[in-house]
Amino acid sequence: MLIWIICAAVFIGLLIRNPYFFQDVHFLITLFRVRLRVSRYRERNYSILDRFLDVVKTQPHKPFVLFKDETYSYQDADKLSNKVARALLDSGAVTEGDTAALLVGNEPVFLWLWLGLLKLGCPVAFLNYNMKSQSLLHCFHCSGAKALIAAEEYKDTVEEILPHVLEQSVRVFILADQCQTSGMESFRDKVNQASTEPLPSGVRSHFTLLSPAVYIYTSGTTGLPKAAVMTHLRIMSMTTGLALMGITSSDVIYTTLPLYHAAGFMGFTATIERGMTFVLRNKFSASNFWEDCRKFNVTVIQYIGEIMRYLCNTPKKDSDRCHKVRLAMGNGIRAEVWREFLNRFGNIQIKEFYGATEGNLAIHNYVCKIGAVGRVNFLHKKAFPYAVIKYDHAKDEPLRDSSGFCIEAAKGEPGLMVIQITQRAPFIGYARDLKQTEKKKLHDVFKKGDVYFNTGDMLCISKDNFIYFHDRIGDTFRWKGENVATNEVSDVINVADGIKEANVYGVHVPGHEGKAGMAAVLLKDGEKFDCIGVFKHLEKFLPAYARPRFIRIQNSLEITGTFKYMKVKLVEEGFDPNKITDPLYFLDEREGKYIPLTQEIFSSVITGKMKL
Structure with a gap:
């Protein structure tokens, strides 16, 4: 009897010290099952197409894809993707192993195109339809x-780069009759005329789980976008990983995220892996979000922080809690928005996760x-070693001790998240860009010869072992x-008329996720800032999200000893006209120009009266 009392006391003490004991154990059991499923897939060379x-x-x-008033079953999708594959095969545009690029928005044809190309053994590059000109090329x-x-709506965009594309003997197709x-x-x-008959597996005879399946673009930490390589094995690993969120075959998942992004795309592949139903919307609409959820009996939603904030900012309705949504999966939601969302829309499990497309x-x-x-x-960390290490912001590199090794940050101290590259956790890198692939690796982190993936993110581990995002x-x-x-x-700014140099960085805006773009600009001698001309130049070459919301005119741009622009002080000063004596400008998209940033505009921005 005494032994049982002692065991009970020890167990109670354990629970007091670790109130999340049961959740931790459940996570490990689920993780083991997921890893076992991936191992079986690997042994069988079993892909997402299989x-x-x-x-x-x-x-x-079973309904597979729901879009507006259209319903496509799994069988419908199979036949439509067969037609795509046969149309491409008959045209001679691609053969097994050739890459095809898609410039298509959120619509079912995007999915049929990808599945059809998969059936031909062709990897697919998902181009961001917001890209323009040189960035797109x-x-x-x-x-x-x-x-x-390309979709017909992006025909003009393609025409801008067409001469350069044709020089490479590329076949260009527009989704039109x-x-x-x-x-x-x-x-x-061509698709309409093609047969729905299945293709012989011989057309993809060299296909393996280590073959590239998708290229998804990420800006990473430097330079132009890079094509992260997603093999068939990586897709299966990431897709089955979503099972850790608790999704099942009976779920109906709703995404308004772009399919060219990993998150939106993984929502689709998870639908296949679990045998679920996928509800797709072409663009996010805060006013229609819950109506869609009710219309399609949605049980799982995908989000980024901005989506949750927009939903919380909509006028309150009596029907706010009238829905079947039980689970939200995503990242980037701020704590105050998280609380407000739960209070308003009901007891929905919000499963936040952290990861990089190429991570x-x-x-x-x-x-x-x-x-x-x-x-x-x-145990998870033991199997997949990662660490939060001290970072020297002035030198823009990890802080190392006298032996040359990195130093782990203390509990509660923000640091750089790094993840060891191992056979179990490989880093594949970027297509046709060995230099940028190597840049993402940190060598000799804790011992000679080890290699870690540099996430480029500052995170913080609390005393109770929760991980919080801090900054990029x-x-x-x-x-x-x-x-x-x-x-x-x-x-792009540097080649605008009147601009000599530009130092671009992100600044925090109260009430907004992420950081808004800001540029400290040095004008050419004798030139004035062209408020309209600069806007038109940026509009032509940059997507809307990349255009600086604020511009600061300086007499000189400070650089470090290694000739890098100094940004820390600029970021700290932000766009406050009370602290900055330099001329400040604000992007007024309605007027189509930059306007002087007055105290009134500044107040409207930080109080949320003026939307960015």
Whole structure:
């Protein structure tokens, strides 16, 4: 009897010291099952395409994709993707192993195109349809694509880069019934005429789980966007990883996130892996969000922080809690928005996670701790080693001790998140860019010869072992759910009329996720700032989210001893006219120009009266 009392006392003491004991154990059990499933897939060389074809056989008539008033079953998707594959095969545009690039928005044809190309054994590059001119051309060349398929609405965008694309003997298709532009071919008519018969597996005979499946673009920490390589094995690993969130085959998942982003795309592949139903919307609409959820009986939603904030900012309705949503999966939600969302829309489990598109590990907040992106679990960390290390912001590099090794940050201290590169957690890198791939690696971190993936993010581990996002480092900021490389923006500003140099960085705006773009600008001698001309120049070459919201005119731009622009002080000063004597300008999109940043505008921005 005494032994039982002692055991009970020890167990109670354990629970007091670790109130999340049961959640930690449940997470580890689920993780073990997920890893076991991935191992079985690997042994069988079983890809997401194999899984899709199996689901087609077992539940052909189950709704697979819902879009507006359209419903497509798994069988419908199989036949439509067969038509895509046969149209491409008959045209001779691609053969097994050739890459095709898609410039298509959130619509079902995006999904059929990807599945069809998968059936041909062709990797696919997902181009960001917000990209313009040189940035778009750069992204296309990164993939080495032999074919470009674009939606009709992006025809003008393609025409801007068409001469350069055609020089590479690339076939260019427009999703239309006819196309009169020289160098472009219609594609919808070819698909309509193609057979729905399945393709023989021999057309993808060299296909393995280590073959590239998708290229997804990320700004990373420097330079132009880079094409992160997603192999078939990585897709299966990431997709099954979403099972850690608690999704099941009976769920209906709703996404308004761009399919060219990893998060939105993984929502689709998770649908296939679990045999769920996928509800797709072309663009996020705060006013229609819950109506869609009710209309389609949605049980799981995908989000980024901005989506949750926009939903909380909509007028309150009596129907706010009238829905079947039980789970929200995503990242970037601020603690105050998290609380407000739960109070208003009901008891929805919010499963925040942290990970990079090209990264080698994802961290999950499986206990739904408000504000946290994850939780340290000893056994998980043992299997997939990661650390938060001290960082020298002045030198823009990790801080090292006298032996040359990195130093772990103390509990509660922000530091750089790094993840060890191992066979279990590989870092594949970027397509056709060995230099940038190597830049993301940190060598000799804790011992000679070890290699870690540099996430470029500052995180903090609390005393109770929860992980919190702190900030990004390097030449990048995140705005409107997109990563923006400051060097890319600077390069565009530098060739605007009257501009000599530009130093771009991100600044915090109260009430907003991420950071808004700001540029400290040095004018050419004798030149004045052209408020309209600069706006038109940026509008032509940069997507809306990458255009600086604020511009600061300086007499000189400070640089470091290694000739890098100094940004720390500029970031700290922000865009407050009370602290800055330099002329400040604000991006007025309605007027189509930059206007002087007055005290009145500043107050409207920080109080949220003026939307950015």
